[in-house]
Amino acid sequence: MQTTLRIALRFLLAKRRAMMMSLTGIAFGVGFIILTQAITAGFQAFFIQTILGADGAIRVADKNQLTEVSIEAEPVKDGKKGPSVSVKVESDRKYIEGVVEPRLQIEAIRRIPEVVGISEVVRGNITIQSATREESAQVFGINVDNHLAVSDLGKQIVFGSVSDLRASSSAVMLGTELANRLKIRLGDSVLIAYGGQSIRYRVAALYETGVRDIDRIRIYMQLEESRILLKRPFGATFLQVSLHDPQRAPEVAKVIESITEHRAASWQEREKVWLAVFAFFRILAAITVSTIIVVSGLGMFNTLAMIVMEKTKEIAILRSMGFTRRDIAMTFMLQGALVLMAGLFLGFVLGALCTLVTENVPITIRGIFTTDHVVVAWEFSHYVLAGIMAAVVVAVASWFPARRAARMEPAEIIRGASQ
Amino acid sequence: MNTDQKNLPNGSSDGVAIRCQKLSRFLGEGEGRVHVLREVTFEATRGTVTAIVGPSGCGKSTLLYLLGLLDRPEGGEIWIGGRNLAQADDELRTAVRNEHIGFVFQFHFLLPEFSALENVMLPMQKLGRLSRSAMQERANKLLGSVGLGEKAHRLATQLSGGEQQRVAIARALANQPSIILADEPTGNLDVKNSAVVFDLLTRLAKENGQAIVLVTHNPEIANKCDSVRPMRDGVFVGKEGS
Numbered sequence: 271m272q273t274t275l276r277i278a279l280r281f282l283l284a285k286r287r288a289m290m291m292s293l294t295g296i297a298f299g300v301g302f303i304i305l306t307q308a309i310t311a312g313f314q315a316f317f318i319q320t321i322l323g324a325d326g327a328i329r330v331a332d333k334n335q336l337t338e339v340s341i342e343a344e345p346v347k348d349g350k351k352g353p354s355v356s357v358k359v360e361s362d363r364k365y366i367e368g369v370v371e372p373r374l375q376i377e378a379i380r381r382i383p384e385v386v387g388i389s390e391v392v393r394g395n396i397t398i399q400s401a402t403r404e405e406s407a408q409v410f411g412i413n414v415d416n417h418l419a420v421s422d423l424g425k426q427i428v429f430g431s432v433s434d435l436r437a438s439s440s441a442v443m444l445g446t447e448l449a450n451r452l453k454i455r456l457g458d459s460v461l462i463a464y465g466g467q468s469i470r471y472r473v474a475a476l477y478e479t480g481v482r483d484i485d486r487i488r489i490y491m492q493l494e495e496s497r498i499l500l501k502r503p504f505g506a507t508f509l510q511v512s513l514h515d516p517q518r519a520p521e522v523a524k525v526i527e528s529i530t531e532h533r534a535a536s537w538q539e540r541e542k543v544w545l546a547v548f549a550f551f552r553i554l555a556a557i558t559v560s561t562i563i564v565v566s567g568l569g570m571f572n573t574l575a576m577i578v579m580e581k582t583k584e585i586a587i588l589r590s591m592g593f594t595r596r597d598i599a600m601t602f603m604l605q606g607a608l609v610l611m612a613g614l615f616l617g618f619v620l621g622a623l624c625t626l627v628t629e630n631v632p633i634t635i636r637g638i639f640t641t642d643h644v645v646v647a648w649e650f651s652h653y654v655l656a657g658i659m660a661a662v663v664v665a666v667a668s669w670f671p672a673r674r675a676a677r678m679e680p681a682e683i684i685r686g687a688s689q
Numbered sequence: 690m691n692t693d694q695k696n697l698p699n700g701s702s703d704g705v706a707i708r709c710q711k712l713s714r715f716l717g718e719g720e721g722r723v724h725v726l727r728e729v730t731f732e733a734t735r736g737t738v739t740a741i742v743g744p745s746g747c748g749k750s751t752l753l754y755l756l757g758l759l760d761r762p763e764g765g766e767i768w769i770g771g772r773n774l775a776q777a778d779d780e781l782r783t784a785v786r787n788e789h790i791g792f793v794f795q796f797h798f799l800l801p802e803f804s805a806l807e808n809v810m811l812p813m814q815k816l817g818r819l820s821r822s823a824m825q826e827r828a829n830k831l832l833g834s835v836g837l838g839e840k841a842h843r844l845a846t847q848l849s850g851g852e853q854q855r856v857a858i859a860r861a862l863a864n865q866p867s868i869i870l871a872d873e874p875t876g877n878l879d880v881k882n883s884a885v886v887f888d889l890l891t892r893l894a895k896e897n898g899q900a901i902v903l904v905t906h907n908p909e910i911a912n913k914c915d916s917v918r919p920m921r922d923g924v925f926v927g928k929e930g931s
Contacts, residue, residue, distance in 0.1 A: 592787020
């Protein structure tokens, strides 16, 4: 092996310029795969963090409509009906809006070990009016402490304090987007109208989740106050549930559905469109950038094929002195492996450096989340992915020339060289 | 292995290093197919130099490649070290080449990226019997014996044609093989270098008790050999001469 490696290295160095091109291509390909994956995964993770912080891992809403079905226990005999059994069958299509008996449901859900917190929410469409403007919005009635346990609301407050909301039933918390539209500031009063009745509230805090659709719609107030405003003394619109491991939300949601007979939607299900968009861009970026590696692989294939053509006499003499076909194949596979290792090392360093630099590049994004710089994810799996892609390309590019070299018949080469 | 092995003389007895019986070989395909070797029988004993002579295309080199296990015959047997290797698997034939056979070709076929010393060490490294320092010592000794001790660390490309052929001889002797097969070893050299190379090859091989089989067109070289086997149209003709 050591001798084969030495031969591979010498053959490689004899073609160092051509091999440097392949090596550079692999290094750039690997580096750019790492960079694009770091960026796309970074934004995806940030988006997930944002939606988990705003809407929790699972939302339980709408009781399943159970349909009662009668089944004959015995077949009809002599025109007489036998005894029948009646069972409740779950229907996928019909729901009773909202959560029935929320406290009982909370009790049941709390027993699931994965669950960290549960917040009961009463929601209603209202009209909010400032001194100058009027907007349509939604009131979210919450128990402040419970909701802080299932969201990042506490961290999302940009003006004011959550304690003011906790302390006063006339306090409301608005998103910055809605506050800007209404041209109101912290401490201003607003009029909230529902069902022909208007109540005045004081703006105790302003929050910013980064999700525009949330920040321009949601108005948080105390749960009991929302029941009065929306005239809903019982029930809840939904329960927001947080988990130890948000990745397990789909399976926990199924458990909740079976326990509570309410529809439970995981964040993966709620946001599947956006998640599909992110996945699409990740795959697209990987495919696009991997073409650099593929092109480098073609270059390497050409170079190795050229070495095989030029080294036929050397291959013949190596075979004549006792090197096996496998040794010869290994010589060419090792040349690929040497370039791969150098390319991977340079590519990993390049990818890490580019990620580091990109992390500090300013970029303003508002809409599905808010950020003022590029968000990146440092994940080992990106390096593994880039390494595997490069290894597969190099293995294929090396294998064909190696096989050709190994199949050469020394007698034919020597006979040809001597004529 | 052939069941008649016990009854057949093989390469391990009576100082016979290599023996072939009724070797047949065709080259080419279709209408261009030529019967190059016609049931050739031959043997070479240790410590002797045998020259195979004959016109171009008579089958000399083909016989040499078959004896060297670089090629497979359509029929016949090749006995080396008590084993019939004519149709043995590639791994075994390669291992036997490494241990028992040394080649010297018309063109030296040195690896140009390696020094003379490294070229001589290659067969030893493949065999793997000696330590690295022992290999170096032996390679240096061999290069010294072919008069290239001072140029051991020069790349093959930095040596003259005659010097490169002398390195090839040292390389052929590296694993102390029992058989040296030389295909026109002086064919690419001037008269002076031809004499030097031939003398070296025969002297070193005889010192080590190796059988040398030499293919040559050069009558002067052939006349210096212990025996001469003329070939024509794929068969040995006339009596073995000396």
